[in-house]
Amino acid sequence: VEVLSQQINSWASAPYLEIEARLGYFTLEDDGSLNQPFDSDIGQEWFRKIYTALESAGFSRENTVSTDYFLGSMRMSVSSDGSRYAIRKKTMEHSNFTYENSPFDIRFSFSQEEPINVKEFIKVSKNQNPTIRKKTRTTFQTNHWKYDLTRVESENNGVVEARHEVEIEAKLDSIEYHDYVYMADSLMLKIRQL
Numbered sequence: 001v002e003v004l005s006q007q008i009n010s011w012a013s014a015p016y017l018e019i020e021a022r023l024g025y026f027t028l029e030d031d032g033s034l035n036q037p038f039d040s041d042i043g044q045e046w047f048r049k050i051y052t053a054l055e056s057a058g059f060s061r062e063n064t065v066s067t068d069y070f071l072g073s074m075r076m077s078v079s080s081d082g083s084r085y086a087i088r089k090k091t092m093e094h095s096n097f098t099y100e101n102s103p104f105d106i107r108f109s110f111s112q113e114e115p116i117n118v119k120e121f122i123k124v125s126k127n128q129n130p131t132i133r134k135k136t137r138t139t140f141q142t143n144h145w146k147y148d149l150t151r152v153e154s155e156n157n158g159v160v161e162a163r164h165e166v167e168i169e170a171k172l173d174s175i176e177y178h179d180y181v182y183m184a185d186s187l188m189l190k191i192r193q194l
Helices: 002-011 044-056 118-125 180-193
Strands: 017-028 034-039 060-071 074-079 084-097 105-116 131-141 145-156 159-170
Touching: 002 017, 002 084, 002 105, 002 180, 017 180, 044 131, 044 145, 044 159, 060 118, 074 118, 084 118, 105 118, 145 180, 159 180
Parallel strands: none
Antiparallel strands: 017 034, 017 105, 017 159, 060 074, 060 131, 074 084, 084 105, 131 145, 145 159
16 A cells, blocks of 8 residues: 555646556565566456456446557557547556565556547558457446456457456546545455455
């Protein structure tokens, strides 16, 4: 909580801030150091268990289907209704936590998601091949947090790979004051509940 509250405090004034925790796995080297990268695919079985737990908690829920196009730090999302938006994402800091008595490790990320014009993305993409991912997402919401449970499909050489990802993101626009210790403690409690 102390580490997270200091990070929240240091990035709180950044524009277009995103604060999220992602469930996943690290592997440890023989010397105890983390073997990168972080694997955010928790598998279908855990994904279903978490989905069922959040569904039974009675949170409000929204389902979305979209296709994301990635070019470096830029992403354009096209939803199933045809609406589009684009962002430029810059990761500012990660904090990685490993746990021995938990099925998951955790990565906390502090990023900026700056909106950009869709036309800018399309112009840049004309000379490049973007990475394409299809996302089927269910978002469960509380007052200050949202849980994103996402099935991500990507295709490589005709082979479709499916990943199951769980994130908890702060709804910063609904938090009227910035009590950094409260936010860090609340986020840790949400993870513990999962």
